[in-house]
Amino acid sequence: MRSFTYARAATAQDALDACTGETRYLGGGTNLVDLMRLGVETPGKLVDVTRLPHDAIEHRPDGGVLIGAAVRNSDLAADPGVRERFPVLSEALLAGASGQIRNQATVGGNLLQRTRCAYFQDVSKPCNKRAPGSGCPAIEGEHHNLAVLGASPSCVATHPSDMAVALSLLDARVRVRRRDGEDVVALDSLYRDPGDDPSRDTTLDPGDLITGVEIPGPAGMPAKYRKVRERASFAFALVSVAGGIDVRDGRIHDSRIALGGVAHRPWRARRAEDVLRGAPATEESLRRAAATELERAEPLRDNGYKVSLAANLIVAVLGDLIGGRS
Numbered sequence: 127m128r129s130f131t132y133a134r135a136a137t138a139q140d141a142l143d144a145c146t147g148e149t150r151y152l153g154g155g156t157n158l159v160d161l162m163r164l165g166v167e168t169p170g171k172l173v174d175v176t177r178l179p180h181d182a183i184e185h186r187p188d189g190g191v192l193i194g195a196a197v198r199n200s201d202l203a204a205d206p207g208v209r210e211r212f213p214v215l216s217e218a219l220l221a222g223a224s225g226q227i228r229n230q231a232t233v234g235g236n237l238l239q240r241t242r243c244a245y246f247q248d249v250s251k252p253c254n255k256r257a258p259g260s261g262c263p264a265i266e267g268e269h270h271n272l273a274v275l276g277a278s279p280s281c282v283a284t285h286p287s288d289m290a291v292a293l294s295l296l297d298a299r300v301r302v303r304r305r306d307g308e309d310v311v312a313l314d315s316l317y318r319d320p321g322d323d324p325s326r327d328t329t330l331d332p333g334d335l336i337t338g339v340e341i342p343g344p345a346g347m348p349a350k351y352r353k354v355r356e357r358a359s360f361a362f363a364l365v366s367v368a369g370g371i372d373v374r375d376g377r378i379h380d381s382r383i384a385l386g387g388v389a390h391r392p393w394r395a396r397r398a399e400d401v402l403r404g405a406p407a408t409e410e411s412l413r414r415a416a417a418t419e420l421e422r423a424e425p426l427r428d429n430g431y432k433v434s435l436a437a438n439l440i441v442a443v444l445g446d447l448i449g450g451r452s
């Protein structure tokens with residue numbers, strides 16, 4: 127591992143001032159330190175942002191919540207207000223990693239964790255995300271767990287976060303401190319498709335500091351999270367669905383659907399949501415909506431199973447909510 131210096135920031139301004147050149151912010155370190163051990167990340171300086179005053183969960187009178195970027199994943203999952211008003215967020219967090227990792231991992235770090243594509247993590251292999259222009263061996267190689275939606279000939283990686291999928295469903299906004307001021311970015315605008323520059327996972331610039339996440343209130347429709355993975359813990363999603371639905375008099379008044387494990391970003395299934403709005407609350411409507419969303423899928427040789435899995439999961443999650451099962 128390359129040697130590096132370590133600094134602990136006390137304020138957001140300290141963190142920004144300390145972030146020069148090859149610096150990385152350090153949250154819980156559960157992803158960054160692994161990548162440093164592998165030689166994928168080689169920062170000359172780490173600026174620890176876990177002691178910034180961004181460690182509170184503030185419930186607001188309108189039913190929304192502001193979550194500090196340094197809040198640990200396990201504290202967020204266990205927060206009584208989150209469990210009561212946004213159980214889908216708690217479920218998604220608890221579906222991720224392990225208890226020990228969730229105790230260490232922060233909200234900011236979870237949002238910006240990197241893909242687990244095996245080639246990205248192996249510095250002896252080409253990878254457009256890690257070494258731009260070197261190629262994407264996953265397209266012809268090992269890709270059974272990679273993207274079927276929104277990918278490009280440059281990269282077929284998936285975003286690994288469960289939490290971000292629930293936050294997409296909840297229309298969350300990310301608070302960012304930049305050198306030139308503060309900004310609030312819709313979660314869906316934080317992430318980007320790989321296009322011809324997969325080295326950038328997000329629309330953030332180097333040095334931008336995430337200070338928190340806002341979820342607007344009131345909570346709205348009932349929602350739940352379901353994740354399919356290769357083993358019961360320590361496994362990333364093959365496909366996950368955060369689904370919410372509001373049924374009135376047998377018709378779907380509104381719905382929200384976000385998919386994980388299928389794209390370079392949490393995938394908000396807006397086409398499916400459009401199909402469902404006003405439709406009868408039947409399995410046939412759910413199947414039609416899922417098929418409409420997944421029409422755009424472009425599976426590779428070994429990941430076509432994700433298309434039917436995602437469709438079935440959408441139907442199962444929303445069907446359970448319609449049937450009153452949680």
Ligand SMILES: Cc1cc2nc3c(=O)[nH]c(=O)nc-3n(C[C@H](O)[C@H](O)[C@H](O)COP(=O)(O)OP(=O)(O)OC[C@H]3O[C@@H](n4cnc5c(N)ncnc54)[C@H](O)[C@@H]3O)c2cc1C
Pocket residue numbers: 150151152153154155156157158159175195199221222223224227230231232233234235236237238239240286287288289334335336337360361362363
């Ligand atoms: C074995 C294992 C299994 C896992 N399984 C899952 C899973 O199933 N689902 C899942 O969602 N996750 C899973 N994880 C990932 C885990 O959730 C992430 O590693 C964790 O959330 C990252 O948080 P962190 O605070 O440790 O981030 P760090 O490792 O500290 O940082 C990650 C990135 O975010 C940047 N960063 C951190 N904080 C900020 C900030 N405030 N502003 C700007 N940039 C910042 C860092 O510079 C770095 O680039 C797993 C991890 C492991 C090791």
Ligand code: SF4
Pocket residue numbers: 241243244245246252253254255256261262263264265272280281282283324
């Ligand atoms: S899918 Fe993306 S991360 Fe994986 S090898 Fe290709 S370019 Fe790299």
